[in-house]
Structure formats: structure tokens, C-alpha cells
Amino acid sequence: MTMQPRPPIAAGDYLRGNARVDHLMVAEMVERGAKVLDVGCGDGELLKILTETRGVDGRGIEISREGVNECVAKGLAVIQGDADTDLADYPDDAFDYVILSQTLQATWRPRDVIEHMLRIGRCAIVSFPNFGHWKIRLNLLFGGRMPRTDNLPDTWYDTPNIHFCTIKDFRELCEAAGVEMDKAVALNAWGKPLRLNAPWWFWNLFGEQAVFLLRRRG
Amino acid sequence: MPVFEMAQIKSVSGALAPGDDRAREADQPRDSLVLRFGPDKPLRLDAGVELSPLQIAYKTYGTLNTDRSNAILICHALTGDQHVASVHPITGKPGWWELLVGPGKPIDTERYFVICPNVLGGCLGTSGPSSTDPATGKPYGLTFPVITIRDMVRAQAMLLDHLGIDTLFAVAGGSMGGMQVLQWAASYPERVFAALPIACATRHSAQNIAFHEVGRQAIMADPEWRGGRYLVEGTNPRRGLAVARMGAHITYLSDAALHRKFGRKFQDRSNPTFSFDADFEVESYLRHQGIAFVERFDANSYLYLTRAMDYFDLAADHDGVLANAFKNSPTRFCVISFTSDWLFPTSDSRAIVHTLNASGARVSFAEIVTDKGHDAFLLDEPEMFAILRGFLDGAAAARGLEHAS
Numbered sequence: 001m002t003m004q005p006r007p008p009i010a011a012g013d014y015l016r017g018n019a020r021v022d023h024l025m026v027a028e029m030v031e032r033g034a035k036v037l038d039v040g041c042g043d044g045e046l047l048k049i050l051t052e053t054r055g056v057d058g059r060g061i062e063i064s065r066e067g068v069n070e071c072v073a074k075g076l077a078v079i080q081g082d083a084d085t086d087l088a089d090y091p092d093d094a095f096d097y098v099i100l101s102q103t104l105q106a107t108w109r110p111r112d113v114i115e116h117m118l119r120i121g122r123c124a125i126v127s128f129p130n131f132g133h134w135k136i137r138l139n140l141l142f143g144g145r146m147p148r149t150d151n152l153p154d155t156w157y158d159t160p161n162i163h164f165c166t167i168k169d170f171r172e173l174c175e176a177a178g179v180e181m182d183k184a185v186a187l188n189a190w191g192k193p194l195r196l197n198a199p200w201w202f203w204n205l206f207g208e209q210a211v212f213l214l215r216r217r218g
Numbered sequence: 219m220p221v222f223e224m225a226q227i228k229s230v231s232g233a234l235a236p237g238d239d240r241a242r243e244a245d246q247p248r249d250s251l252v253l254r255f256g257p258d259k260p261l262r263l264d265a266g267v268e269l270s271p272l273q274i275a276y277k278t279y280g281t282l283n284t285d286r287s288n289a290i291l292i293c294h295a296l297t298g299d300q301h302v303a304s305v306h307p308i309t310g311k312p313g314w315w316e317l318l319v320g321p322g323k324p325i326d327t328e329r330y331f332v333i334c335p336n337v338l339g340g341c342l343g344t345s346g347p348s349s350t351d352p353a354t355g356k357p358y359g360l361t362f363p364v365i366t367i368r369d370m371v372r373a374q375a376m377l378l379d380h381l382g383i384d385t386l387f388a389v390a391g392g393s394m395g396g397m398q399v400l401q402w403a404a405s406y407p408e409r410v411f412a413a414l415p416i417a418c419a420t421r422h423s424a425q426n427i428a429f430h431e432v433g434r435q436a437i438m439a440d441p442e443w444r445g446g447r448y449l450v451e452g453t454n455p456r457r458g459l460a461v462a463r464m465g466a467h468i469t470y471l472s473d474a475a476l477h478r479k480f481g482r483k484f485q486d487r488s489n490p491t492f493s494f495d496a497d498f499e500v501e502s503y504l505r506h507q508g509i510a511f512v513e514r515f516d517a518n519s520y521l522y523l524t525r526a527m528d529y530f531d532l533a534a535d536h537d538g539v540l541a542n543a544f545k546n547s548p549t550r551f552c553v554i555s556f557t558s559d560w561l562f563p564t565s566d567s568r569a570i571v572h573t574l575n576a577s578g579a580r581v582s583f584a585e586i587v588t589d590k591g592h593d594a595f596l597l598d599e600p601e602m603f604a605i606l607r608g609f610l611d612g613a614a615a616a617r618g619l620e621h622a623s
Contacts, residue, residue, distance in 0.1 A: 057580075065585060072552065072582040073604040075612020079553075079571050079583035089572045 021191035022127050023049055025211045026101060029125050029183060030054050034096035037061070037121065039083045039113070040103030044071035047078070059095075061086060084108045087116035095121040102209075104128045104170075105161040111177055118179060118216050127211040130186070132166030132204040151208070167204040174214065183213035244357070244516070245350050247336070247343025248307035250275040250300055253380055261338075261345075261373055264366040264529075271352060274377050275343025276300050276335035279319065280327035282383070288619055289383045290325060291374065292334040293391030293398035295596075296523050297463075297515055299342045302334040303327070308514045317598055324607040329614070329621065330387065335377055337398075338370040339523050341516035345373075348449060348516045360446035365522060367394070367530045371401045375409070387617060388610065390414035392595035393562065394523065397530050400570070403551070404532055404543040412613040414606065416554045417595045419566035420540055420573070421531035426561060429469055430524040433462030437517045446518055459517040460508030467507045472558040472591035476500060540569075544577040550616070551581040552609040554595070554602060561592040582609055 023046045030036060033055050038047050041060030044067070050056045060078035062068045071078035083100070084107055098121035100113065105128055107113045117124040129152055130136075139147035146156040154161065165173070167186065174181055186194045186207025194207055203210070246252075253274045255261070260270035277300045282289060292302050292315065299306070303313040303320050319325040319332055336344035339362070347362040378386070389402045389410050396418025403413045422430075437443055440458030444451050468476075480500040484490070487497065496502040536542035551574055555567035564585050574581040584605050588594045595602070614621075 059580065065587065069584045069586075069601055069605055072584045073608030075608050075615070077550065077580045077582045079575070079581060080585055086572075089575055091576055091578070094578055 019049055020045070021187055022101070022209050022211060025185050025187070025193070026050075026099060026125050026127060027053055029211070029213045030056060030097055030099075033057075035059075035094075036097045036099060037090075037095045038099045038101065039087065039117070040100060040106070041071060041076075041078055042067050042101075044074050044076045044078060046099070046101050047071070047076050048074065051076075056097075083113050087113065087120060090116075090120045092119055093122065097121050097123050097125055099125045101125075101127050102129065105164050107163060110163050110165075111173060114173065114177055114179065114214070118214065122215070123182070124179075124214040125211065126170075126214065127209060128165065128170065130167050130204065130207045130210050131164040132168060133189075133208050134205050135189070135208075137205075167207055167210045168200070170210065170212065171200070174212070178217045180215040180217045181212055182215050185211045187211075243308070244341055244343065244346060244348040245273075247275040249304065250277055250307075250336070250343050252276075252343060253377060255376065259376070261369065261376065263363050263369045265363050265369075267363050269345060269363060271345075272373060272376070273343065273345045273349065274335050274338075274373060276333060276377060277302065277304060278334075279303055279332040280330055282331040282381075283619075286383050287385065287387060287617060288329065289331045289333060289378075289381075289386050290388045290390060291378070291386050291402070292319065292325075292332060293370075293374070293389065293395035293402075294334065294337060295391070295393040295395045296466075296527065297511065297520075298337075298395065299340065300334045300336040301342075303332070306514070309510075314596060318603065318606065324603045324610065325390065329619070330610075333377070333381070333383075335374055337394075337523065338373045339365045339519060339526060341519040346516070347446070347518035347522055357449040359449065359518060362518070362522065364525055366526050367397045367401050368405060368535070370526065371398055371405055374398070374402075375406060378409070385409050385411055387619065388412040388414060388613065390416070390606075391418075392416035393418055393592065394527050396562075397527065400532060400543075401530075403547060403549050404536070407544075407547050407549055410549045411617055412550045412552070412610070414552045414554070414609070415567075415570065416602075417556055417559055417562045417567075417592055418570075419562050420533060420543070420570055422527050422529075423566075426469075427528045429466065429561075430528055432465055434521050434524060436461040436465070437520060440517075443517060446521075448517070454512070455517045456512045459512045459515065459520060460505075462517075462520060463511040463515075464504045464508045467504060469561045470591055470593040472560065472589055474558060474589035475591055478589065479503075540573045541576050544574055544579055547574070547577055547579040549579065550613055551579060552605070553581060553583040554605065555583075555585050556590070556592070556594040556599075557585060557587045558589045559592040559594065 036056045036058045038060040041062045047058045051058050061081040068080040098117040136147040186203040187209045189208045255272040257270050260268035261272045301313050302315045321328045336342045339346045341348045347358045351358045389399045391399045396415040399413050399415040403410050437458035440455035442453040443455035483499045485499045485502040490497050532543045533540040553567050555564040571583040586601050
């Protein structure tokens with residue numbers, strides 16, 4: 001396998017306060033004052049960080065009613081909706097960034113979702129748990145069962161996560177979909193970014209989570 | 219210039235014909251502010267005619283700030299009125315949205331200036347079929363022109379012009395009130411900073427038109443209706459209006475709520491009487507609803523307002539494309555629906571949200587879980603209150619409104 005050069009990392013101050021590191025990583029990839037759609041925005045924590053630290057015009061879609069109502073009560077512009085079906089209703093180029101934070105693995109058709117994201121937005125930011133992480137590999141190798149971790153505690157038969165992938169898998173999807181990988185970060189089990197110059201296989205083995213900034217090719 | 223005066227008639231003397239008392243409430247409403255526009259300022263109606271003179275009765279709560287930027291317009295529903303947060307002059311009951319509007323409430327009257335007008339076509343002081351036609355000196359009855367939701371909103375805009383309010387901080391309302399909110403956002407986008415359409419739709423469904431038609435037919439079938447001239451002839455189509463209300467009231471509830479409240483329980487008896495008395499609690503309840511309603515509402519107003527709702531179709535007004543109604547809308551929206559509302563189901567609200575998204579508008583949407591049906595928007599729904607408060611707080615911050623001290 002040939003080693004491809006990796007896009008540059010977004011460096012920065014990622015250990016502020018109690019915010020989740022992956023959220024801060026995403027926030028650093030977003031330009032100030034941008035128009036942002038957060039798909040699967042949960043309780044709105046990332047949107048809040050983006051609004052407060054990057055001054056974005058943020059919108060959200062969330063599938064759970066509890067999440068939506070919590071977001072709206074926080075003053076965020078969030079609607080109840082489904083990434084798999086509702087992105088089609090948005091016009092082209094409506095946003096600067098469309099974010100999919102820890103949601104990719106819960107979508108029915110991840111490729112369609114990514115393609116819609118880059119139709120609606122100029123850029124897409126995707127963060128996901130890396131199923132190629134060594135702990136998960138060992139879990140399956142020695143445990144002989146579908147891995148469960150602190151971050152992914154659900155049983156295989158009762159989980160919203162139906163499309164797990166590895167960093168390598170995701171890169172292949174981007175290639176297949178003709179998507180430009182502009183930036184990428186992998187975070188280790190302690191939430192720290194891995195060495196910049198480490199090769200992709202190293203990221204795929206030691207990265208517990210990954211954050212990608214994507215653009216349309218050409 | 220329109221005449222601006224406070225009309226506070228504490229009691230109406232009894233030596234009046236039955237019809238006069240009702241007509242008087244329409245012309246000189248108690249406990250309300252009244253604004254009158256003379257012949258120089260007619261209201262141009264969708265029906266192609268002009269209404270003049272025009273009278274608008276309204277209530278205000280709180281104080282307008284010096285920037286005139288903290289005004290919230292509340293649009294009432296079909297059978298609502300301007301007494302949103304104060305005692306109703308006829309029934310003596312508290313305001314219909316007192317849970318939501320008042321000092322420290324989600325629509326905080328210590329922070330916002332709340333305006334609630336009686337709707338055009340209504341019967342509590344704004345021009346309607348029971349108002350006196352100056353041309354004849356008698357109540358309009360069916361000679362009052364047929365009005366639309368857009369006409370109601372035009373009249374409200376005239377009220378705001380008079381009050382010197384250029385941009386509303388927010389417009390809020392449920393059901394027919396929600397239709398007015400949507401019409402406001404479509405007709406005057408630059409005058410609406412935030413919009414809260416609750417339990418409504420951008421058009422009235424065939425099923426809803428059908429229910430309204432049953433109500434209207436009940437009224438018109440009452441011999442006391444007299445072709446709409448009952449005020450002149452000193453009669454009152456109470457039975458027809460009560461039946462209309464009973465039918466409509468069922469649509470405001472839900473199967474689950476009716477079952478929870480009444481089930482098949484008997485009213486003050488342990489066995490059926492083998493008659494057509496109100497054996498069941500639910501029958502007794504509906505009869506009570508009908509009787510209570512006719513004390514405070516005018517039958518012809520019911521005809522006109524249901525008709526206005528039937529005609530409402532925002533897409534039709536914009537070349538059949540709903541998105542055109544909200545193109546480049548600067549307004550921020552908060553759309554709310556209720557799971558058990560089958561009159562304006564969540565799918566209707568979702569259609570609004572899809573349109574607003576496609577228009578690039580800033581929109582929040584929440585569906586509240588409740589078994590209380592359409593009426594839930596008037597009831598104690600803490601989740602709705604939290605959402606409204608959060609949305610308004612966010613909008614107030616964006617508008618630069620100070621917190622209440």
C-alpha cells in the first residue's frame with residue numbers, strides 16, 4: 001500500500017474548559033461568522049460552542065424530540081428531523097459548513113448523507129469513532145464478540161450505530177465519492193491529537209476518534 | 219386622524235332589548251382600548267371592497283420601551299379575544315393565555331409590551347357582523363363583507379402604525395392565531411423580528427373546512443338565526459351556535475384525552491335512563507361547553523371567522539409556491555406542534571418548517587408530547603413554556619433587548 005500525504009492538521013488550543021475535545025477540534029475548523037448546519041446536533045452543545053466562540057449563524061437538525069426541545073429552549077435554531085431523509089429538502093449552497101458530529105455511524109446511507117452535506121454546504125466536517133482503534137481490534141480478536149467501549153456502550157442488537165467504519169474505510173468513501181480531504185485530525189484515547197507526521201496506518205490503529213474537513217473536488 | 223380612546227363601561231344597564239346588549243359589546247367593548255379609523259382610512263379587503271369606518275378593540279400589557287423594539291403582538295384563535303391576560307368582561311374568567319403571558323411568565327410583561335387586538339370579524343369590539351353599520355344604524359349581519367386572514371393582519375398593521383410600532387419583536391398565536399402569525403411573516407417580513415406559529419398550518423385542510431361547514435349549517439338551521447338578522451329581530455340562535463361549538467370542541471381534544479377525562483362514566487347516575495338525557499359525563503360536558511360559549515360569542519362572527527380560516531392558503535396567494543411566501547425572510551421562526559393534535563397535525567407544522575428551511579429562514583421546530591389534542595396550546599404544557607421562553611430569550615439577545623430589571 002502506498003502512503004499518501006496527509007492533509008495538514010488544525011492546530012490549536014483544544015484543552016479549554018469542559019468542552020469535548022472533538023467539539024473543539026470541529027470548532028477550530030470553522031471560520032468565524034460562517035453559516036453552519038449541525039446534522040444530529042444532540043443537546044446543542046457543539047452549536048453553542050460554535051455560536052459563542054466562532055460567532056456562527058448556526059442551525060441544527062436532531063432526530064430525538066428531547067434533544068430538539070432542549071436545544072430550542074437554549075435559544076438555538078434547531079428542528080426535529082432525520083439526516084437520511086430531510087437533507088434533501090435543503091437548497092444547494094445554503095451553508096458554509098455542514099457538520100456531522102458523531103452521527104455518521106447512525107445514518108442509513110452514509111454516502112448519500114456526505115454527498116448531500118457537500119451539496120448543501122461549501123464544506124463538510126465529519127467526526128466519527130474509529131472502529132480500527134487497537135482496543136476495538138483486540139476486543140474482537142480476543143473477546144470474540146462485537147466490541148463495546150466506554151464511548152460505544154450499546155449492545156449490537158440495541159444500538160443506533162448501524163454503520164461503523166475505520167479511518168481507512170472513511171478515506172476510501174471520500175475517494176469513491178470524489179471528495180477532497182482538506183484537513184484531518186485523529187484523537188487518541190485520552191482525547192489528544194496524534195502526532196502530525198504519523199502515517200495513516202498509525203492513525204487508524206491509535207486514533208480513537210477522527211475529525212475530517214471535506215470539500216467538493218475541483 | 220383616528221380617534222383614540224379608552225372605553226371602559228363597567229356595567230351595562232338592563233333596560234335594553236335582548237339584541238341591543240350584544241350589539242353594544244360589539245360597538246363599545248368593556249375593559250378594552252378602542253381605536254377608530256374614519257372614512258379617510260378605509261380597510262381594503264381581499265373581497266375587493268373597502269370597510270369603513272373600521273374599529274379595533276385591543277388590550278395592552280407592559281410598557282413599550284423608548285426604542286419601540288419590545289412589542290409582542292398576540293393573535294387570538296377562532297373563539298378567543300383580546301383578553302389574553304386579564305379578566306374577561308362577560309364571563310369573569312381569567313385571560314385565555316394567562317399561563318404564558320404576564321409578569322415573569324414566558325411572555326414576560328415586565329420585559330415586553332404585549333398587544334392583543336380583537337380580530338377583524340370578531341364580536342368584542344373590533345368591526346364585525348354584530349357591529350353597527352353607520353349607513354343603517356343597525357348591526358351589519360350578513361351585509362358585513364366576507365373577510366380573510368390577510369384582512370385581519372392588514373387591520374392589525376393599521377393598529378401598529380397608529381401605535382408607532384414599526385417592527386414587532388415577535389408575533390405569536392395558536393390555531394387561527396398561528397395563521398395570522400404566518401400571514402404577518404409573509405405580508406410584512408421586515409416588520410416581524412420573530413414569529414411563533416403554534417398548532418397551525420399554511421392552509422386549512424379539506425377535513426377542517428368540512429368541520430367548519432357543519433358548524434355553520436348548525437347555526438343557519440336554527441330558526442332564530444333569521445337569515446343573520448337575529449340582532450335586529452331580537453332573537454338569538456343559541457342552539458345552533460351551541461351545537462356548532464359542541465362539534466368543534468371535539469376536534470380540539472383527542473380520543474385519549476376524552477377517554478382519560480370521561481371514559482364511559484355516567485353523569486350523576488349509576489344506570490342509563492333509557493332516554494336522551496345527558497347520561498354520559500362527556501355529553502354533559504359538551505352541553506356545558508355549548509351553553510357557556512353562546513353567552514360570550516356571536517353566531518355571525520362564528521360564520522365569518524370560520525370562513526376566513528377556510529379561505530386561508532398561503533401558497534395559493536403566492537403563485538402556488540409556498541416557498542415564495544417566505545423568500546429571503548429575515549424573521550426567525552419557532553414552530554410548535556402537539557403529538558395528539560389531529561386538527562392541525564404535526565405534518566402541517568413540518569410542511570411549514572420544510573418551506574422555511576428551503577427559503578433559508580432561521581427556524582426552530584419542536585413537537586410537544588401530549589394527549590390533550592389541539593387545545594394543548596392553551597393549557598399547562600411546561601415543555602412548551604420552556605421552549606417559548608428559550609426561543610424568546612435567544613431572540614431578545616439577538617435584538618439587543620435588555621433583561622427585565
